[in-house]
Amino acid sequence: MRFLADTNIFVYAVDQRDPVKRQIAREVIARDGLTISTQVLQEFFVVAARILCDVDPALALNGLRHMAAMDVLAVTPSRVINAAELSVARRLSLWDSLLIVVARDGGCRVLVTEDLGHGDVIEGVRIFNPFNGEAFPDG
DSSP, rough: OOOOHHHHHHHHHHOOTTTTHHHHHHHHEEEEEEEEEEHHHHHHHHIIIIOOOTTTHEEEHHHHHHTSSSEHHHHHHHHHHHHHHHHHTTTTTTHHHHHHHHHHHTTTTTTOOSOOTTTTTEEEEEEEGGGGOOOOOOO
16 A cells, blocks of 8 residues: 655654654554655755754755655645645645645555544545554555
8 A cells, every 4th residue: 555654754763752653653664655755855854954953964864865765756836736725625734735635646545644633534545643553554
């Protein structure tokens, strides 16, 4: 099953402050079917290199290089417009809407994030929070 992982999964994978979330995030990243977006690449570097005080920016850059070698879906102008429409219609942030649109367009049935309602289905994409203790969805 193909799934899109949000930025917070990668941030938790390098954040030393919560070992439990770090382990869960690393398990998500190791799963088959992992997909990310160019948005996730950008956000990861900003958070890891600039916001987390315990992550060396050089290590964040190295992580970014590894992520760029993954299955990466591009944010395109039409996807931004579709996300803005979804944002208005569902009262979601543009950033969350963009993840949903990219996941939908990229054939990802699940969006792994802690930022939206676990179990919700938006635009045919199921929201899954891996930190809530439930088993990863099979499809």
